Amino acid sequence: MEITENISQITNPELDLNSMTVLGIKLGDTKESIPTKLISEDPHGGWLHTTKGITIRISEEEPKKVIEFLLKPEILKELKITKERRIEKRFGKTISKEKKIGSTFYFYENQKIVVGWDNSDNEIFGIYIGDNVIKQTKIRISDFLDKFYEFKGMVPSPNEWNARSLKYNEPRFYRFKELESLIRAFEIGKDLHKDFQNRNFLNNRSIEDFQAILDDIKKYVDTSEFERERWKIEAHRLTNVNSFGMLIQSFMRFSEETRSLLKFNSGWLETGSVTSRYSIYKTQKLLDNIDLTELKEIETLLCKLLDPKDKVFTKSELIKNFGFPDVDFHSIDMENY
Secondary structure, three states: OEHHHOHHHHHOOOOOOOOOEEOOEOOOOEHHHOOHHHEOOOOEOOEEEEOOOEEEEEOOOOOOEEEEEEEOHHHOHHHOOOOOOHHHHHHOOOOEEEEEOOEEEEEEHHHOEEEEEEOOOOEEEEEEEEOOOOOOOEEOHHHHHHHHHHHHHHOOOHHHOOHHHHOOOHHHHHHHHHHHHHHHHOOOOOOHHHHHHOOHHHHHOOHHHHHHHHHHHHHHHOOOHHHHHHHHHHHHHOOOHHHHHHHHHHHHHHHHHHHHHHOOOOOOOOOOOHHHHHHHHHHHHHHHOOOOHHHHHHHHHHHHHHOOOOOOEEHHHHHHHHOOOOOOHHHHHHHOO
16 A cells, blocks of 8 residues: 555545555565665665655664655645644644644654644644654653743742743743643642642652662661661651651752752853863863763652652643643743743
8 A cells, every 4th residue: 555646545544554555665564675866865864865855864873764654745735634623634633733833733643643833833744653753741740840940940939930930931830830730730739838838748759669668778777787776766656757857958958959069060051261261161061071970870769759659640641630731832932021
């Protein structure tokens, strides 16, 4: 079944990708089987561009094989998708859609198809078929930490951590709304300042949730006879979550301040002086040589405590169930730059 002979076949939910050909090429074919006359330019990031309105993605491992096709607008005209709402009329109800960098992507994972819509030009810009390089965003507790540190860097004062204070600043407002959604999703609480920053979430944790930290403490005490003896005396005191308050406070502070240090040079956009570039060179040289192993271990322990269930949410699940903002931060940041 050659897809270019009847492009509307791509909307058939029963389409068998294994029997489909695109320009006579099948998913799984080797790179060498692609006729050289089709290739219009050198590959970029694993993609081979053709003269026929189709781009072909090649796997990185050997033997290099065809793993995905991108059908471009010039061959999609007969689908007559001139308005965004027609995407679901032609392809059916999507399991998820996401706004990313000026585009909206419609995911049809069962068919291994992603439809891309350009929000600026208000037109379809491509259909991805195969081992889709564009995937649904999945959010873990580590992503919450990343977002929190980014937000706190923008809004240092907890007094402003509320919708009323931030409503006139879209980049900060929507980042705050993200965090509000995530603390509910990960069962941290409802108030970003009280429940997370001030560690009230510990009241919703059990001593069992500290097992990873306890195991790590035991590894530490085994390195010293003195610590082993002290542990025999102190271990029985760690019977409730409040016993760990200072430890968690220390880990959270260390994580935040170390990340802040690692971003020491991030505020530079450009510099014209030798002395400024020298300063960046010297400080960045040190930062690049910091061993982050222990920081990663500390943050792993924090993440296990913040989310003992190790939950993973798709962005669409968060939007549907927890009020996660359905916005394109790239566009918002550009508009407010």
